[in-house]
Amino acid sequence: MSRTVVRYNYVPQFGRIDELMSDLRHMLLEGRYVLSCEVSNFESAFASYCGCRYASGVNTGTDALVIALRALGIGAGDRVITQANTFHATVAAIELAGARPVLIDVDERTFLMDPDALSSQLTKRVCAVIPVHLFGKPSPMPAIMNLCGAKHVSVVEDAAQAHGATIGGKRVGSFGVMGCFSFHPSKNLAAAGDGGAIVTDDEVLAKRIELQRSLGQRSQNEHVAVGLNSKLDAVQARILSWKLPHLDSWNEARARVAEWYRSELSSLPVTFQALDAGEVHVYHLLQIRTARRDALLAFLRAQGIDAVVRYPTPIHLQTAFQKWGWHSGEFPVAERLSRELLCLPIRPDMDEAEVGIVVEGVHAFFESAYRVGAKT
Template identity: 40%
Template sequence: MIPMVDLKQQYQSLKTEIEQGFADTFEKTSFILGPNVKGFEADAAEYLGVKHAISCASGTDALHLSLVAAGIGEGDEVITSAFTFIATAEAIRYVGAIPVYVDIRPDTYNLDPELIESAMTDKTRAILPVHLFGQPADMGAIMALADKHNLKVIEDCAQSFGADIDGKMTGGIGLAGAHSFFPSKNLGCYGDGGMITTNDDSIADTLLMLRNHGSKERYYHDVVGYNSRLDELQAVVLRAKLKHLPEYNRERRRVAHRYSAGLAGSVVTPPHEDEIGTHVYHQYTVLSEQRDAVMKKLADNDIASAIYYPVPLHQQKVFANICKDVRLPVTDQIASRCMSLPIYPELQNGQIDQIIDVIQSV
């Protein structure tokens, strides 16, 4: 069986370091906002080239707290993509704002900057681009629009940790960047975890309070906050993995490029890499008019595949009341044809070739 991701192989290579970190934590009994959380935040800020990295309980919380800190609230509109995981829009709704969906580019599956301006109203307060599947969105064009219209930009970096645009990491371009450490991510822990990055001192100060019950000093509360803290044990895992992330992302690109070369001329269209940033391939997502046949053939050969995302957000029941007249033809077309193949750093060339051969046989 070839799974979508194999976390066991990665764990085996880091087992000694992680388990020693766990043992040290148990010995010191410092479990909440302890030395590993602080150490990981410092390591992550340095790696990403940002002034502040504030960890929290999940990627969803990272989005939510970023919007709260940015002052986005009731009745505001936030322009974003409907071709993403629901957490992107959930966070917007948590603060009482309205997600305004704009169609995506047919090649990168990211927000199409050329459509953003026409979606703006006098209620538009922010743009929330998603660096989907590890491909950076066109942040140059998006930031230009934000500057022109005095809008805030919150980057959804849940799938792009380590991706960069001209050497500048995603999450360090907009006002803030929201990261997820769900286990299957490029940098994943062994449970839930998240982080917000920013170069804005005021935003950082607010986030430090928001994640910890609105408190700067214990038992003194300046604002209504949340209980959203990264677990110390998860920070142990993340510190161990962060040192290897450049290698992990290089290996993901190796896998992706071998796929793309081998799948040329097949019934699937490989993902597009453009000049906008370095794709880190959280997912390797192809398009096919014969998706069902390809997925069945893979399953018959004990090879996993998945669809991210079969139902775009503007078609979800939960958003029916705000999306009655929303038309996103490119998003709909991509959702009906997309499928993702196994990708992880430890995937061997022989396994990749096996998958390619199965697809080529369709």
């Protein structure tokens, strides 16, 4: 039996693929490519899945964030807060919208936005806050919404990694004024290419999003704003509609796999992202934390286990953001996490035997590390 453990397996996500292929064939031959019924059908289904009135499909999760900020009228001179351990796209989107990113450190226990750190940075010049539901765990939205509500600051959720996660039964993406999603193939709800969406309950914002994603066009040849050209394409929308009804069961399967990891690795010197009462974590990534991260990564990869690091260089130390003058030591928790977190493979189709191969690898690493330690 192969001992290789991969991170992605798309085959089980398609089920009876012939039916889907026949739909795609019709779409291709009939020229239903741009903002067709496949797009609006997916948008309605995704809005209702998220518990929101409106959803707009766009090219990518990055565009979703840029368009959301532009729909709020955010631009030059405005400040937008996000967390120092996020993926590049969150901060790039703030810059692409013309605003200035303000970083805050994260909570050592949850790896997410720390409401205390947020509170101290909510100055008059801050126009929006972007909490990121990293790895599939919901950010502490009730606390964030209270703090931002008191200061009249808009909250835009970066839910690129957390489709379906909930707090008290309410989906992420529906707490802030807008929620932004990515359907990149790595995500829990994956297109066969790039894709993204913005959800909202606000009709005025929904109209501005529509303009922003289609070159500011209100009707043929009538452009009332300068916008992007960023529309979810019809083929991706059809594929996403095909997969959406299965998302909850896939997320539950991911949670089962995470539970196996948590229990089978509990005797080792590793820690996990904290779980909090009343919330559902959808495990886009399963992170373990260890001071021996780099050695463990090399050990597992040598055995064919597709472990990976997300993200080895925190935002404030990335070359792309040098202009903001951030320095090493400024966000110590984010820096520690960037050195100590390791993602183990997690997929909805993994069974206990396959998880067992990874678990065995992690145990073998620590046993050999103890043996070497005992000799020295």
